[in-house]
Amino acid sequence: MTTPMMKQYQGIKAKVPDAILFYRLGDFYEMFGEDAELAAPILQIALTSRDAGEGKRIPMCGVPYHAAETYLIKLVSTGHKVAICEQVEDPKAAKGIVKRDIIRIVSPGTLTEFISERSNHYLASVFFDTQWGLSFLDLSTGEFTIFQTAESEVLLAELSLIHPAEILLPPELMKKSKLWVGYFCSIRDRSSYQSRVLDQRFPGQASLLEEFPVAASAAAALWEYVLETMPGVDPSHIVEIKTYRSEQRMFLDQWTRRNLELTESLRNQGRKGTLLSVLDMTQTALGGRLLRHWIDKPLLVEAEIEQRLNNVEELTSDSFSRQDLSKILAKVYDLERLMGRVSYGTANAKDLLSLAQTLALLPELREVLKASTAGSLKAKVPLLEGLDPLVHKLLDALNPSPPISLRDGNIIKTGYSQEVDELRSIATGGKEWVAKLENAERERTGIRSLKIGYTKVFGYYIEITHSNARLVPEDYIRKQTLSNAERFVTPELKEYEQKILGAEERLKELEFELFQTLREEVRSYTQVILRAADSLAEIDVYVSLAEIAVRKRYTRPQITTDGQISITEGRHPVVEDMLEAGVFVPNDTQLSFDHHLAVITGPNMAGKSTYMRQVALIVLMAHIGSFVPAKQAAISLVDRIFTRVGASDDLAAGQSTFMVEMHEVAHILKYATKKSLIILDEIGRGTATFDGLSIAWAVAEYLVQHPEFTPKTLFATHYHELTQLEDDFPGLFNLHVGVKERGEDIIFLHKILPGRADRSYGIQVARLAGLPHELLQRAKTLLLELEATKSVPSLADSSQAVTQFSFFDLPKPHPLLEELAQLPLEDMTSRQALQYLFDLRDRIQSDETV
Numbered sequence: 001m002t003t004p005m006m007k008q009y010q011g012i013k014a015k016v017p018d019a020i021l022f023y024r025l026g027d028f029y030e031m032f033g034e035d036a037e038l039a040a041p042i043l044q045i046a047l048t049s050r051d052a053g054e055g056k057r058i059p060m061c062g063v064p065y066h067a068a069e070t071y072l073i074k075l076v077s078t079g080h081k082v083a084i085c086e087q088v089e090d091p092k093a094a095k096g097i098v099k100r101d102i103i104r105i106v107s108p109g110t111l112t113e114f115i116s117e118r119s120n121h122y123l124a125s126v127f128f129d130t131q132w133g134l135s136f137l138d139l140s141t142g143e144f145t146i147f148q149t150a151e152s153e154v155l156l157a158e159l160s161l162i163h164p165a166e167i168l169l170p171p172e173l174m175k176k177s178k179l180w181v182g183y184f185c186s187i188r189d190r191s192s193y194q195s196r197v198l199d200q201r202f203p204g205q206a207s208l209l210e211e212f213p214v215a216a217s218a219a220a221a222l223w224e225y226v227l228e229t230m231p232g233v234d235p236s237h238i239v240e241i242k243t244y245r246s247e248q249r250m251f252l253d254q255w256t257r258r259n260l261e262l263t264e265s266l267r268n269q270g271r272k273g274t275l276l277s278v279l280d281m282t283q284t285a286l287g288g289r290l291l292r293h294w295i296d297k298p299l300l301v302e303a304e305i306e307q308r309l310n311n312v313e314e315l316t317s318d319s320f321s322r323q324d325l326s327k328i329l330a331k332v333y334d335l336e337r338l339m340g341r342v343s344y345g346t347a348n349a350k351d352l353l354s355l356a357q358t359l360a361l362l363p364e365l366r367e368v369l370k371a372s373t374a375g376s377l378k379a380k381v382p383l384l385e386g387l388d389p390l391v392h393k394l395l396d397a398l399n400p401s402p403p404i405s406l407r408d409g410n411i412i413k414t415g416y417s418q419e420v421d422e423l424r425s426i427a428t429g430g431k432e433w434v435a436k437l438e439n440a441e442r443e444r445t446g447i448r449s450l451k452i453g454y455t456k457v458f459g460y461y462i463e464i465t466h467s468n469a470r471l472v473p474e475d476y477i478r479k480q481t482l483s484n485a486e487r488f489v490t491p492e493l494k495e496y497e498q499k500i501l502g503a504e505e506r507l508k509e510l511e512f513e514l515f516q517t518l519r520e521e522v523r524s525y526t527q528v529i530l531r532a533a534d535s536l537a538e539i540d541v542y543v544s545l546a547e548i549a550v551r552k553r554y555t556r557p558q559i560t561t562d563g564q565i566s567i568t569e570g571r572h573p574v575v576e577d578m579l580e581a582g583v584f585v586p587n588d589t590q591l592s593f594d595h596h597l598a599v600i601t602g603p604n605m606a607g608k609s610t611y612m613r614q615v616a617l618i619v620l621m622a623h624i625g626s627f628v629p630a631k632q633a634a635i636s637l638v639d640r641i642f643t644r645v646g647a648s649d650d651l652a653a654g655q656s657t658f659m660v661e662m663h664e665v666a667h668i669l670k671y672a673t674k675k676s677l678i679i680l681d682e683i684g685r686g687t688a689t690f691d692g693l694s695i696a697w698a699v700a701e702y703l704v705q706h707p708e709f710t711p712k713t714l715f716a717t718h719y720h721e722l723t724q725l726e727d728d729f730p731g732l733f734n735l736h737v738g739v740k741e742r743g744e745d746i747i748f749l750h751k752i753l754p755g756r757a758d759r760s761y762g763i764q765v766a767r768l769a770g771l772p773h774e775l776l777q778r779a780k781t782l783l784l785e786l787e788a789t790k791s792v793p794s795l796a797d798s799s800q801a802v803t804q805f806s807f808f809d810l811p812k813p814h815p816l817l818e819e820l821a822q823l824p825l826e827d828m829t830s831r832q833a834l835q836y837l838f839d840l841r842d843r844i845q846s847d848e849t850v
């Protein structure tokens with residue numbers, strides 16, 4: 001027969017077939033059967049077995065419950081779900097086997113511990129019904145958002161932006177596995193998407209949910225899943241559902257975000273070298289996360305941008321307030337996540353203390369804001385009010401250095417509760433009483449080594465060594481014999497023991513109860529605390545942006561709608577930071593509807609990419625509400641920024657470098673409007689020369705041929721042929737990056753100048769990179785050949801057939817070169833050499849040798 005315990009286990013396991021069940025047995029969480037076989041190698045713990053009844057044995061492994069978190073994280077981070085099953089009744093009260101049940105299911109998306117402080121950790125849900133619905137929730141902070149779009153591309157870009165730890169999908173979408181490559185997905189029953197759970201929980205948001213029904217369906221499934229994974233818990237810190245509308249926030253596709261290295265660097269996907277790292281001087285995790293949101297979703301509404309810029313400007317000119325606010329913010333804890341723990345009932349005394357200490361800063365913060373010349377930020381003052389009574393209560397109630405555990409007492413401060421104080425004085429006074437008794441007994445018996453001790457099993461005892469046995473009084477009752485001593489009790493000691501132990505026990509219980517009441521009281525302030533948290537985050541971001549603006553000499557951009565982007569002495573915020581002070585060469589930019597496409601030529605390494613990205617970043621920073629690295633900037637609002645930069649492939653999605661490039665170009669041409677800003681860096685270079693040139697040429701033409709479609713475009717290219725377009729299209733103009741030649745070398749000036757570059761200097765750059773001399777000589781010879789044979793046909797006539805060019809098709813070394821190589825220069829006078837050169841020129845001009 002199966003053992004009763006195994007029966008109970010199987011019943012619970014049947015509820016969570018897709019999760020590894022942590023089954024609490026004493027001080028361990030045990031795993032059985034397939035769960036054990038799966039988990040043991042991941043956790044690197046021993047796999048044993050246990051009697052399952054009927055002579056069968058079942059595989060088993062276990063982890064100690066006090067260290068369970070580390071094991072749990074390991075399983076979840078390797079893409080597994082873990083269900084935690086606890087005893088749910090007091091073992092003393094249990095008849096037969098103790099009742100157990102699942103108290104929480106932890107999956108990658110529902111993890112709230114050990115997650116990055118400065119970024120969000122999202123659980124997402126997707127649904128499709130003529131449109132795409134997306135909903136995502138950060139359980140640790142309570143941020144809950146819905147979003148709806150007709151374009152799958154937009155959905156995928158949103159997903160790549162929020163990078164959810166887990167996506168919930170209905171069965172029909174789960175099948176479209178190509179869309180979800182790289183994500184941990186959980187399947188949900190289709191009925192979950194029709195659920196009305198949100199109507200009851202968020203009654204105030206009915207109209208929002210009605211407006212975006214597909215996203216609301218996704219959110220319903222998500223909410224149901226949350227409730228399922230945390231039975232009995234209402235995440236009260238999740239107070240509202242937000243959305244963002246495409247007309248209010250700039251949508252940045254994943255390529256643009258990546259190419260501009262906004263929050264992740266291309267090289268190592270870390271923060272270093274990103275716009276975020278340059279702008280982030282926030283002091284709090286709240287502010288850090290908000291700044292990231294601002295960068296991810298720049299504003300499109302002029303008034304909102306101006307409002308942010310006003311706040312930044314006011315703080316730039318008030319260094320006192322900036323410093324004071326910074327000092328206060330440095331002491332602020334992560335209120336959102338603390339409130340998360342309050343709502344899950346996992347906040348301990350240290351958490352409430354951190355919360356109280358943070359809220360205790362608010363009066364000082366309000367004073368600084370009131371006194372500041374930053375008028376707009378004064379509007380935040382009322383949002384930081386209403387919490388002082390709670391702070392006083394918490395600080396009065398909580399011991400300033402409480403233990404982590406809530407069950408061991410020492411949480412409540414003396415003076416807060418009369419009952420606590422009384423019990424504590426009995427408990428601690430009792431110990432004094434024991435010490436007194438010890439002295440008295442030593443006197444009475446004359447045994448100097450007499451000791452009163454305590455063990456959990458025997459309670460209090462009087463210990464007397466065997467050598468003093470003859471001095472033991474008659475009223476001592478023998479309790480235990482050790483190798484060198486005897487232990488005794490007296491009725492008096494026993495009676496007092498009851499009183500002390502009872503008091504200690506009751507004290508711990510009472511302290512826990514009082515703590516829970518406090519935690520509930522904090523929970524009742526959820527809305528007010530989260531409102532204060534929002535304001536703190538904003539103030540933090542403004543102080544950070546202002547501090548950066550002052551330190552790095554950024555200026556306030558003038559926001560316009562006249563279609564002009566006019567930047568004087570603009571700099572690249574990240575490249576500038578990496579170079580020594582004063583080394584970065586600033587450059588100007590002028591773009592308008594009439595003059596909207598700049599073809600930029602210049603050698604490799606000259607600074608074309610840097611310049612184009614700098615323009616994109618300055619425009620983007622202006623839309624965030626940040627000051628910009630320029631002497632002066634007037635930025636007309638753009639609707640989107642597109643970039644096609646550098647070679648990258650997406651082998652996971654089965655696309656070659658060239659395919660990715662063409663895909664990105666197609667995407668840009670499809671979605672860009674007259675109000676967009678486009679960065680195109682060397683398009684066409686991923687394929688054969690003439691194909692590439694033709695495509696680049698045709699794209700440039702396309703961008704200037706339609707009078708109603710004049711997106712501002714920076715177009716860097718090594719195909720110098722494109723500069724010819726300037727003559728035919730007034731909207732197009734040439735720019736080049738200046739270089740200076742010194743002998744065989746070139747010096748990069750990094751200066752953007754009007755007009756076209758005369759040469760590519762590719763070989764000089766290759767020399768700088770250290771290519772072998774012999775190879776460079778050969779390259780030079782080949783270059784002369786190519787230039788001399790003029791094998792590149794003019795593409796001005798697009799009907800002309802384009803032939804592919806390959807190094808294998810090169811002609812043999814030109815006879816002229818052979819002649820030059822043979823020239824007896826050592827035996828020639830300089831006059832003869834000069835004469836030879838004149839003759840040579842004449843021969844070339846008369847085409848004699850070509």
Ligand SMILES: Nc1ncnc2c1ncn2[C@@H]1O[C@H](COP(=O)(O)OP(=O)(O)OP(=O)(O)O)[C@@H](O)[C@H]1O
Nearest residue numbers: 583584585586603604605606607608609610611750
């Ligand atoms: N304005 C500038 N001031 C100072 N240094 C600069 C400037 N612009 C670029 N640089 C330096 O030159 C390096 C190369 O710049 P960038 O990559 O923009 O060149 P590029 O012309 O795009 O080259 P390629 O054609 O090979 O892509 C940068 O890493 C930076 O160190």
